Amino acid sequence: MEDLSKLSLVEQINGLKSKKFSSIELTEFYLKRIDQEKVLNSFISLNENALKEAKKSDEKIAKNKSSSLEGIPIAHKDIFCIKDQKTTCGSKMLENFISPYSSTVYEKLSSSGTVNLGKTNMDEFAMGSSNETSFFGSVLNPIDPERVPGGSSGGSATAVAANLCSFATGTDTGGSIRQPAAFCGITGIKPTYGRVSRWGMIAFASSLDQGGIFAKNALDAALALENIAGFDEKDSTSINKKVPPFFNQAKSKDEEHVVGIPKKIIEDIKDDNVKNNFFESLDILKKSGVKVKEIDLKNIQYSLPVYYVIAPAECSANLSRYDGVRFGHRCENPKDLDDLYERSRAEGFGEEVKKRILIGTYCLSAGYYDAYYLKAQKIRNLIKQSFMDAFKEVSSIMMPTCANVSFKLNSIQNPVEMYEQDIYTIPANLAGLPAISIPSGKINKLPLGIQFIGNYLEEGNLLNLSNKFQQNSNFHNE
Ligand code: GLN
16 A cells, blocks of 8 residues: 555545545554654544544445545644543643533534544643643654654644644644744644634633644645634634635635735844745745735834733633633642632643733733733734735735744743744734745754735635745655
8 A cells, every 4th residue: 555644635535535545544544653653742632433433434435425524534732622522722720621512623624524533732721832831741843853843733733744644733822833833844824813713722812812724735734724714603703704715726826926025024034044044935936926025014023022911811811710610620628719729720730821820910900901911902903004004015924934943842941032932923813814834944954934924814825825835845745
């Protein structure tokens, strides 16, 4: 049989349809791979029913009744609730939490015929850039196991990069799909805020959180995104717009591109390798006939401080529900109600989460609300406005995904240095814009990513641009 691990999602669909292999064979193959690569620690739990699901898919395929992704194995970030299955969000707080309902993202992919392999490891409550804050231990980067895969969706990124599945779900609040995609040499897309339902996706910072996809290339990402996007009345911030055929759009020859280069940001890139890679990538795009224009993105330099007020503020509110009464971990023998709250939370949350809850509570407190939270919201609006001004002249904006390649495990102790990992990814979350990271080369064998940010609901345009880049380069196959 051919090497199943190298197959893209699209190739798998064709292989299943033409009966080159069955869903059971594909699923068995991946379960074995996951077992062989256990050291990577990319999964928190496996789905006991994976082979049963595969069998059902094979029956449907035999009867010509398949759905769009029938029989394709997938891995889900352990932030997406699945009914009657464990959903931990990488936290001791939810170590034994069995969800009573399923997230919309899971429901959609399940009704598209995917086979759930299991839940992937992640930073606790999606707070982190290295996957070192997970209660279930760090995830290793498959390209160099002494290094981090990036975070917070590091388990999903590692799973796709190590060929433990061909695609996976993730979430991106400040870069958690794009940064790990870049560190692991794969493609990752964060859609427009509201494009993908947040129902059943455990909340970190609700105005920034967005579900998305890891895949081997832009076409696979397009196909997968088509299957998770769409209006959901259960999510009040869901966008009620028809989902365009992203896959066809990604392949289309009619899509026009004027790519904006934010001059100051590019000039200020500190790492020469990252800067050179940016210009090499730009050359690839230019050769494929894409127009390029320099732009000015004002106030972008404030993105990081703005994010680290707004995200902790929202997290402090969202995580107040874990009180030892309604959800998750409960301490033993509480003296009284206060003791129950205090010890359950002290025991259940890790250091990073506690730090964010404290910062967020402080920023929202009566005396400091105007100085921090309100100010941050105002600057957030200015940042959004700069993007809107830019999109009057260009169709997308190109930046590096990260300021560096993957770093060694436990090598960053300074929290600010860790937060700076997301310097290029956070602006898109603050503005709610779609953004994608694709592989753009390597430095000493370690992958680098390039990022395209698009206008609202222009995922199709970004996927088309990324596909153009991938047609004219081979980094995504290395
Ligand atoms: N690294 C950022 C943080 O820790 C972003 C995380 C994310 O996108 N979930 O907040």
